[in-house]
Amino acid sequence: MSALVTQGRDPRTGEVVGDPLAETTPEELAAVLDAAARTASMLRATSPGERAAWLRAVAAAVDDAGPELISLAEAETGLTQPRLTGEVTRTTNQLELFARVLEEGSFLEATIDHADPAAQPPYPDLRRVLEPLGTVLVFTASNFPFAFSVAGGDTASALAAGCPVIVKSHPGHPGLSVRTGQIVADALAGAGAPGGSFAVVHGVDTGVAAITDRRIRACSFTGSLAGGRALHELAAGRPDPIPFYGELGSLNPVLVTQAAVDRRGGDIAKDYVASFTLGTGQFCTKPGLLLLPRGHGLEAALTDAADTVLPAPMLGSRIHQSFTSGVEALAGRTEIRRLRAPSVVDRPGSWAGAALFATTAAEVLAAPEQLLEECFGPVSLVVEYDSLEQAVAIVRSLGGSLTATLHAEDEDLAETVAALSDVAGRLVWNNWPTGVAVGWATHHGGPWPATTDPLHTSVGASALRRFLKPVAYQSVPDRLLPAALRDDNPLQLPRRVDGVLVLRQD
């Protein structure tokens, strides 16, 4: 048994929660990896419909266990019951969405080119389909203990793709991770999934050992820039590099035009504060930068709104320390004015209040890297710009973001929209980025440092593509083809046949 343990703590009090959790030993990890590797070929042989049933079973089990899980999560994360209740619903909706994606079948990209012996050179019968990559290692996040954790979107999309999943739990909610893992494993077993389809492991060293093990064929991660970069380099530095999908840091700029300020500046100020302090500023889509036209006159409205935000616990002491030092670093810069210092909370635990700073566009453009680092937590920087071009230049200097938000009226903003969409995965119009709708059109990604791969999303129907690879079958007899490619289309898939998209016949 390992000497290393993880201990849950209540961020509201700093007190321990539950029993210490022993980290996974190398022997235990080897057994999990072996079981997953043995299961991979079994999973590949399952139909999308079978896997849809597994996901629905997991959703039902998580739903049934909701009150127990929410209570565990509340104690380990300090997040509120209503917030956690909403997140459980999102998590089960997400499992349900992937079940529908599986049943719809387009995700397989089944493509059939019939032979053309008359072509020069002759064209063979060629059929292409997406197949699972193999065992996926999922590093879970602290800030969404359900939606980006053990039963979250990465697990759901990898299982949907037909890949065994090994979850590396987050030390911020060890008890919840273990219990959710049991519920998921039981639900999968009850629905008929093979035994090695899913496992949860614990410990930093365990994660490093797993990501460099050749039985792992892909890895997903949601977390900090530093942690993600380190794991990305481990994945790329293997003797056999594997795909790595990291969702890292994002400043999520909000750009407000003069017309929007004129028309509804007060509401924008109030709603901006609500967005950057939502969940104590611990959303990956938290807006960290507010671009306002020079002379906007909204400072009082912003600080008044921030004053009404009650201090709340952050997810844990390390995140709280990073927030505190990030705020101190901003406060120490001469080119930055402090609009609102965070409330000093004189109690145990990881409590934080809202902080707001201001500077000018010229200062940001003079030293973008230093001013624009993401600071997790309820803190934001207000920047006055002189022209839309200058505001766009600031957004471009940030690198990639998960979102960019535009508050505007009926101006001609075609170039601004194009420029923002070049650096952000989602463009939000006259609304706020902190809500992430989970559906077919979702994209939750963006250029570095928002993610390590701008082609992919960690949320929404397309997320399972991360764990699928194409295979082409040339002149293979029908009896040996995967079901998706057989002449009689037994899975009733939409397919592309000789270049033409053919919808399923139902």
Added chain:
Amino acid sequence: MSALVTQGRDPRTGEVVGDPLAETTPEELAAVLDAAARTASMLRATSPGERAAWLRAVAAAVDDAGPELISLAEAETGLTQPRLTGEVTRTTNQLELFARVLEEGSFLEATIDHADPAAQPPYPDLRRVLEPLGTVLVFTASNFPFAFSVAGGDTASALAAGCPVIVKSHPGHPGLSVRTGQIVADALAGAGAPGGSFAVVHGVDTGVAAITDRRIRACSFTGSLAGGRALHELAAGRPDPIPFYGELGSLNPVLVTQAAVDRRGGDIAKDYVASFTLGTGQFCTKPGLLLLPRGHGLEAALTDAADTVLPAPMLGSRIHQSFTSGVEALAGRTEIRRLRAPSVVDRPGSWAGAALFATTAAEVLAAPEQLLEECFGPVSLVVEYDSLEQAVAIVRSLGGSLTATLHAEDEDLAETVAALSDVAGRLVWNNWPTGVAVGWATHHGGPWPATTDPLHTSVGASALRRFLKPVAYQSVPDRLLPAALRDDNPLQLPRRVDGVLVLRQD
């Protein structure tokens, strides 16, 4: 002007061809990168139909210049006129395919989720489309001076995606690269493409400077494992890592069952030799490993066929040296028998004859890495296996390949097919891997070391996906949406609307 120059040489004689070519200077590269960066937003605003016209103009120009280009290529590569003529056709067909892909429109993955205010939480209007990544750097290959070079598939697919392209020329055919570059640039300009859409640069240092420059947003490469790994690490190690698509080395195993040997062993032996010596063994799909059942009795047929293969020039002196030392290394191993030593060719240039070696499955499994390195050129290793399971274990020990080929009769081979498709991008049945059909169902990729990213192909309709990233638009007014997502569907695209695929209305 740079002091460094590249000099073309005729591999048939070793003589210089054409004038020395000055490498691109840092100042010239900076100008090219600036022009491309300025052009990126213009390209993004073009319609797929406009870009289809550009590709057709390039195809027509390459076709018109065919005789001149083939003559240049013959002198610099030693490839034959018929071989090069076929490759030019493939190259123009490839440009034409991407034009059709653009016109068909599915590649944009336009997806519209209408708002659902009654949902809990309310669902916003959300629309997703793929947009170009920005300037793409293309490292070209030596072995396909047209299809994988200046006007090749990477250039065609990146331009199709709407990305400016900067081609790093291959030193094996500098004169051809310059001339093809002029023809492509003129054709693009004539068809109305912006000036910075395309450029060719020269020199190893130039390539390294470009791949680490922040104006480059993605990179593709076709070449050696060592070169590809080094560039992959440069791309991943940037302050802002970018997508890197490398097609590297592949052994392309061929597995023959006992039934196939019994029925048509002689033909298989003859055709195998034709496949591994085609183009002097310089295809990325060259089969390097022939798995035959113990007691196959085909050694004489194989060596007889190899004896009839005339020596031919390899692409250049470095490739020839690698071939010679690779063959010597195989010949020096005690566990390997030499079936046929390559002919000694006593003449200047880079001439090579066929070489064939044999060993047993047990020897391969004892030291797979050492025995199974790809050796570019007309050399192959014959391995006797004792069971299909053992043969599959050998294939698995290779890592990824672009192709795996199965010669069989009516046995039940479902498990074998599944196992092969797990490690190869294309499964070829009773045929040979050296021909690559270019169409909608093409997949030319595979797990490491075949490529650096198993999700992507460098050939076929899906190749442009490497250069596109999703963007989601939330509640953005119709007038500011990209054309692909507007309510009236002005591009007449197939789209997914509220989860349902809707074909275009024509």
